[in-house]
Amino acid sequence: MRVLVTNDDGIDSPGLAALTRVALEAGHDVVVAAPSREFSGASASLLGAQEDGRLVVEERTPPGLDGAVRSYAVDAAPGLIAFVAAYGGFGPKPHVVLSGINRGPNTGHAVLHSGTVGACLTASTHDIPGLAVSLVGHDPTHFDSAAAYAAQALGWLVESGGHDRVLNLNVPDLPLAQIQGLRPAHLARVGAVQAQVAHEDAGYLTVTYADVEHDEDPDSDATLVTRGWATISQLRAPVADAGVTLPELGPLG
Template sequence: MNILLTNDDGIMAPGINILAQELSKEHEVLVVAPDVERSATGHAITIRTPLWAKEVRVGNKDIGYAINGTPADCVKLGLLAISNVEIDLVISGINRGPNLGTDILYSGTVSGALEGAIMEKPSIAVSSADWNEPRYETAALFIAEFLRKFDIKNIPPFTALNVNVPSLLPEEIKGWKVTRQSKRRFRDYFERRKDPYGNNYYWMFGEVIEDDPGEDSDYAAVRAGYISITPIYAFMTNFDFMERLKEELKE
């Protein structure tokens, strides 16, 4: 397959390079990724400044194109301008840290995959679910094996798979589960500080809230040692409430 690979940790991040090396054993891989880390950029795109695409080499090896934009920019540019072949699959990752629950609304990694879905390409976001000691090799091996077994053409239009891999050795992984997006979220707060000139500035912190413990939730699967695979959709209409709203407004 021809695979477009992006991320939000930047083109030099170990996660994307380990995944590119693993997938290149069986597929043609084009890396188009941000020039620097663009975590938590969500689905932002660049419309008022030009995008630069710089070929990046490490030693004698070409590793891809660095873009001064967001993951969604990278996918657009990769599909519409840089690639000279038909791309079969978009993969975003491997992200450092999990993308669970409401993380997907903020995540540049997930947004890269959703941009691929919007552009009608089968798409996968993949994360190693540990900030401190991510095991990218485990996630890369799983994605390579998953692509051998799963027909990506079965992913419906405008849908992406959000994959979170526990940071364990491959032999420690218990298996995989198809999960739902949980209600895992953060209770945010700001700490006020002063700069040397007496001006206020703020650092945002957050406490994780995990009060959605069903076995079919994404974080419950990861916590239990399973790989979580969650199908997510580019459109966010709440159809249940839409019908109730119609009735209420009619009255």
């Protein structure tokens, strides 16, 4: 099975190599295509740098991997990388997209803004299932713990066969033996951070971010991961909502 591994932290992030090894150890044919620089918060953006109308791509091996894995540094957001991969930009169309391992959480409705998740949502619109993996901590180090749960989630994703399935996995930054286990979880009402906006001089706004200290929902992904559980949630790319009756009008002119 062909697997594309990408992320939003950039090709030099240690989580990228850890997630790539998960796919290799599962026996998959792996290609790495990750942003040449950090693209956190890029969502499913199709932003990319071009020279003479061509996307800038460089063959580069991520730290922690050897040259046997085909690897590309792309001056583009992860959503665009997944989009290009769906059209054969990095070899044959992948069967699965893995994104991460992200440094920090991707929980709650803030996943809308995540480049890690955005790559998988973009892939799903091209009938490619995806797994987004995040390691929850300010400066996380236990990538082996996230990789262990990612291996289990990848196996289930492959076996389930859903072409538009997107799984969002968050793992506490703890030694593997200290993690409580894996729990299905719904998205918290808010993400891991909230913003505050202040009006300054004319023409300026100051935006600051602070950690969310408490979520009242005991079964949300944000709450469970703070209690030492790895969480998994299934997401869907934007779809039309047929549950509401909208007005219909004739010509107005």
